[in-house]
Amino acid sequence: MSTVAAPARPPGHPPPLIAPTPPHPAPEIRAVPGDGPGAVLRAVLRDGPLARTALARASGLSPAAVSRHTSELLGLGLLRERPPPAGPPRAGRPQMPVEVDTGFHAVCGAHIAMDQVTFTLLDLRGGVLAQERIRHRRAAPDVLGRIRSYLPDFLSRRSGRRSVLGLGVVTGGWVDSERGTVVEHALLGWRDVPVRRALAPVTRLPVHVDGHARALARAELLFGAGSGASDLVQLFVGNVVDAAIATGGGVLRGRSSGAGDIAHLPLGVPGPRCACGRTGCLQATVSELALAQRAFDDGLIEAADFRLLLARAGDGHPAALGMFRERLRLVGRAAALLLDVINPELLVVAEAALVQHPELLADLHEEVAARSHLCADPEQVVVATSFGERVLAVAAGAVVLDAVYRRPMELRTAASA
Structure with a gap:
C-alpha cells in the first residue's frame, strides 16, 4: 500500500484522469485565512487557476513567499502549471497560472454506516474516482477486520499510479478526532473503539478519524456550497x-x-x-x-x-x-x-x-x-x-483532504506518521 514520502514529483508524471478545470471569469478575491503553503494551496483550490500575482492577493502572502511555497507545492505534485492564456506575446516573464493537480495524488476513505462500509478514492478536488460497498455485522472487531482485509485490494485495483495520502474513517455518533477513537456509537453498540490504533499499523497510511457531520462540513468549506x-x-x-x-x-x-x-x-x-x-x-x-x-x-x-x-x-x-x-x-x-x-x-x-x-x-x-x-x-x-448521492463517499475522504489543505508540507513525513 502506497503513501507519499518523496519530496519531489517523480519522472513520468501521469496525466490527470479528469479534465482540467476550465478558466472562468476572475472572481472577487478575498484573502484566505492562515499563512504558508496551506494558504497558497487553499487559495488555488478556491479561486484557481491563478497566476502568482493574483495568488499573492488571494493568499494574503508576499510575492516572495508565494513564489517559494508555489515551487514547494509544485514539487510535491499538489499543484501544476497551466500554459499562459492565448494572445499576443507580452513583455516580461510569462505568467504561468497554477491549479490543483488532480492527477497525481488521491485520498482514501471508509465510511462506517449501520450495515455497510463505503470505501472511496477521491482526487484533490473531492472528485470520486472509485466507490465500493461491503456489508458488515456491526461489532467493532468485525468492521475493523473487514476494513483491514478489504482496503489493500481496493487500493491495488483502484489507485493505479496515484500516490495515496492517507485514510479517512468517518461514522456517526461521538468520535474523538484527536485520539482517533469512536467514543460512543449507540446504534452500532460501540464504546471507546480505538479506530486509528487498529488500522494505522496495518494500512501504513496516516489515519484520520472523525464524525461524518464534521467531515461533511470540511468538504463543504473546501469545495462545496461553503467555499x-x-x-x-x-x-x-x-x-x-x-x-x-x-x-x-x-x-x-x-x-x-x-x-x-x-x-x-x-x-x-x-x-x-x-x-x-x-x-x-x-x-x-x-x-x-x-x-x-x-x-x-x-x-x-x-x-x-x-x-x-x-x-x-x-x-x-x-x-x-x-x-x-x-x-x-x-x-x-x-x-x-x-x-x-x-x-x-x-x-x-x-x-x-x-x-x-x-x-x-x-x-x-x-x-x-x-x-x-x-x-x-x-x-x-x-x-x-453539495454532494448528492456521493455524500458518504465524500465525507470519508474529506478528513484527509482537510489535513492536506491545511498542512501540505507535512506530506514529506507521511511515511513516518
Missing part, C-alpha cells in the same frame, strides 16, 4: 442525526470532540420514546430507522427498511412523499434553532429525500421561515448538501 464562507452549520439526517459547526473557517470539535450532538434536542411534539427515556427527541423522531418503522406500521412498506420507503417516494407515492415532507418540517424546527443560536452564513442539510426530490426543500424553508427569529432569507441560507 469562501467562514461560518457554516452542517446538519446530517440519517440513522444518526447530528450537526457540525464551522466558525472562522475551522470546524468546532469541543471538549473531547463532543460538539454537535443534537440527537436529544427536544422537538416539542409527541414522538417515539427515545433510549434516554424521554419522548420527542430529534433523532428518535426523524431518523431513518424511526421513519421506516412508522412506514411499516402504517402498511406503506413490507419491511421496516428505509430504502424501501425511499424507493416508494422515488416512484412518486403520495403517502411516502408526505412522510418525507413531515420529516423535513420537523428537521426545520431544529434548523431554525441552530440558525438562531449560531447565526451562520450557511446551513447545509444532508438528507436522503432531498437528493431525489429537491423540491421538498421548500417544506424545510417554510418551517425555518415560520420559526427562526434571525433567518429572514432561508432560501439563501439553508441549502441541500
Whole structure:
C-alpha cells in the first residue's frame, strides 16, 4: 500500500484522469485565512487557476513567499502549471497560472454506516474516482477486520499510479478526532473503539478519524456550497442525526470532540420514546430507522427498511412523499434553532429525500421561515448538501483532504506518521 514520502514529483508524471478545470471569469478575491503553503494551496483550490500575482492577493502572502511555497507545492505534485492564456506575446516573464493537480495524488476513505462500509478514492478536488460497498455485522472487531482485509485490494485495483495520502474513517455518533477513537456509537453498540490504533499499523497510511457531520462540513468549506464562507452549520439526517459547526473557517470539535450532538434536542411534539427515556427527541423522531418503522406500521412498506420507503417516494407515492415532507418540517424546527443560536452564513442539510426530490426543500424553508427569529432569507441560507448521492463517499475522504489543505508540507513525513 502506497503513501507519499518523496519530496519531489517523480519522472513520468501521469496525466490527470479528469479534465482540467476550465478558466472562468476572475472572481472577487478575498484573502484566505492562515499563512504558508496551506494558504497558497487553499487559495488555488478556491479561486484557481491563478497566476502568482493574483495568488499573492488571494493568499494574503508576499510575492516572495508565494513564489517559494508555489515551487514547494509544485514539487510535491499538489499543484501544476497551466500554459499562459492565448494572445499576443507580452513583455516580461510569462505568467504561468497554477491549479490543483488532480492527477497525481488521491485520498482514501471508509465510511462506517449501520450495515455497510463505503470505501472511496477521491482526487484533490473531492472528485470520486472509485466507490465500493461491503456489508458488515456491526461489532467493532468485525468492521475493523473487514476494513483491514478489504482496503489493500481496493487500493491495488483502484489507485493505479496515484500516490495515496492517507485514510479517512468517518461514522456517526461521538468520535474523538484527536485520539482517533469512536467514543460512543449507540446504534452500532460501540464504546471507546480505538479506530486509528487498529488500522494505522496495518494500512501504513496516516489515519484520520472523525464524525461524518464534521467531515461533511470540511468538504463543504473546501469545495462545496461553503467555499469562501467562514461560518457554516452542517446538519446530517440519517440513522444518526447530528450537526457540525464551522466558525472562522475551522470546524468546532469541543471538549473531547463532543460538539454537535443534537440527537436529544427536544422537538416539542409527541414522538417515539427515545433510549434516554424521554419522548420527542430529534433523532428518535426523524431518523431513518424511526421513519421506516412508522412506514411499516402504517402498511406503506413490507419491511421496516428505509430504502424501501425511499424507493416508494422515488416512484412518486403520495403517502411516502408526505412522510418525507413531515420529516423535513420537523428537521426545520431544529434548523431554525441552530440558525438562531449560531447565526451562520450557511446551513447545509444532508438528507436522503432531498437528493431525489429537491423540491421538498421548500417544506424545510417554510418551517425555518415560520420559526427562526434571525433567518429572514432561508432560501439563501439553508441549502441541500453539495454532494448528492456521493455524500458518504465524500465525507470519508474529506478528513484527509482537510489535513492536506491545511498542512501540505507535512506530506514529506507521511511515511513516518
